[in-house]
Amino acid sequence: xxxxxxxxxxxxxxxxxxxxxxxxxxxxxxxxxxxxxxxxxxxxxxxxxxxxxxxxxxxxxxxxxxxxxxxxxxxxxxxxxxxxxxxxxxxxxxxxxx
Amino acid sequence: xxxxxxxxxxxxxxxxxxxxxxxxxxxxxxxxxxxxxxxxxxxxxxxxxxxxxxxxxxxxxxxxxxxxxxxxxxxxxxxxxxxxxxxxxxxxxxxxxxxxxxxxxxxxxxxxxxxxxxxxxxxxxxxxxxxxxxxxxxxxxxxxxxxxxxxxxxxxxxxxxxxxxxxxxxxxxxxxxxxxxxxxxxxxxxxxxxxxxxxxxxxxxxxxxxxxxxxxxxxxxxxxxxxxxxxxxxxxxxxxxxxxxxxxxxxxxxxxxxxxxxxxxxxxxxxxxxxxxxxxxxxxxxxxxxxxxxxxxxx
Numbered sequence: 290x291x292x293x294x295x296x297x298x299x300x301x302x303x304x305x306x307x308x309x310x311x312x313x314x315x316x317x318x319x320x321x322x323x324x325x326x327x328x329x330x331x332x333x334x335x336x337x338x339x340x341x342x343x344x345x346x347x348x349x350x351x352x353x354x355x356x357x358x359x360x361x362x363x364x365x366x367x368x369x370x371x372x373x374x375x376x377x378x379x380x381x382x383x384x385x386x387x
Numbered sequence: 388x389x390x391x392x393x394x395x396x397x398x399x400x401x402x403x404x405x406x407x408x409x410x411x412x413x414x415x416x417x418x419x420x421x422x423x424x425x426x427x428x429x430x431x432x433x434x435x436x437x438x439x440x441x442x443x444x445x446x447x448x449x450x451x452x453x454x455x456x457x458x459x460x461x462x463x464x465x466x467x468x469x470x471x472x473x474x475x476x477x478x479x480x481x482x483x484x485x486x487x488x489x490x491x492x493x494x495x496x497x498x499x500x501x502x503x504x505x506x507x508x509x510x511x512x513x514x515x516x517x518x519x520x521x522x523x524x525x526x527x528x529x530x531x532x533x534x535x536x537x538x539x540x541x542x543x544x545x546x547x548x549x550x551x552x553x554x555x556x557x558x559x560x561x562x563x564x565x566x567x568x569x570x571x572x573x574x575x576x577x578x579x580x581x582x583x584x585x586x587x588x589x590x591x592x593x594x595x596x597x598x599x600x601x602x603x604x605x606x607x608x609x610x611x612x613x614x615x616x617x618x619x620x621x622x623x624x625x626x627x628x629x630x631x632x633x634x635x636x637x638x639x640x641x642x643x644x645x646x647x648x649x650x651x652x653x654x655x656x657x658x659x660x661x662x663x664x665x666x667x668x669x670x671x672x673x674x675x676x677x678x679x680x681x682x683x684x685x686x
Contacts, residue, residue: 329560332553339550346549379596
């Protein structure tokens with residue numbers, strides 16, 4: 290849960306670095322999800338050649354694992370990366386189980 | 388406590404809580420505290436109606452100070468509770484039209500004029516709300532099982548190959564969309580069922596996950612206006628929905644009976660209450676909701 294962060298200004302430098310990391314990872318995760326969605330759409334439509342499917346899939350899979358590593362390193366879970374955009378809903382729509 | 392000087396330099400403002408037709412019970416009024424910083428609750432006569440008000444210090448309640456205070460969850464909650472106490476004190480003898488939280492006037496005369504100029508609308512509202520209460524129903528998607536976590540990292544995820552990954556991602560997306568579609572359809576079915584026993588219903592914006600403290604999204608946030616004569620049938624319908632297992636994709640939560648805040652828009656045509664700017668009222672009431680106690684303190 291990101292809740293405790295919302296209303297307190299915490300100037301602990303270590304914490305600030307971690308918050309920055311979380312923000313950067315949020316942006317990366319957003320892009321990753323957008324790319325994955327696009328790739329899956331084209332995969333479902335069948336407009337990719339088998340080599341393209343393999344290449345795209347591998348790239349996305351590696352990116353996904355890399356995200357896991359980075360999150361673990363900063364003590365975050367994927368769901369920590371989500372931002373609540375109020376009336377627009379959550380920033381990240383694909384909230385993984387963890 | 389009347390005869391306050393009017394004008395922007397006034398040291399006190401008049402905070403209005405509710406409109407009633409018959410004057411509220413004096414003892415109940417005297418026993419109730421509105422905003423802790425203000426004076427005792429009192430009644431203004433405005434045409435044929437009564438307005439329950441309280442003098443509050445301008446330093447804390449002018450636009451700037453109030454905006455700042457309401458941005459702090461703790462203060463917002465205190466303010467909402469104070470407002471609810473004022474409305475409850477007005478309630479009890481016949482119908483009541485609760486006013487939006489922090490309805491402020493420069494003085495008694497302005498407050499009275501605001502009521503008399505809308506007397507017809509308020510009269511119609513008092514008729515509409517008589518012997519009726521509000522019930523708040525929130526429908527959430529049921530929390531997913533562990534299967535939603537599949538595909539990341541361990542075990543099965545080690546099944547290499549880009550195509551395999553893509554087809555897993557595709558299946559995951561389809562599952563999620565199906566589950567979401569099912570949950571939405573069930574939420575609509577719950578709403579349709581409950582509307583059968585309600586005089587009116589208002590859909591509010593679903594609350595964010597931060598506010599609900601749940602991981603599953605809120606799909607539906609509806610207020611129902613229920614006739615006292617229908618109340619048992621309404622609550623039975625809710626119990627049936629929870630018990631019969633026909634809606635496995637959603638969880639239904641209810642709170643009530645409430646004073647019908649959501650149906651008391653006196654600045655709008657009562658027939659149009661279903662749309663538009665209903666959210667401020669909602670927020671206020673949710674903050675007053677006992678379920679929500681402590682939420683502010685945690686964030």
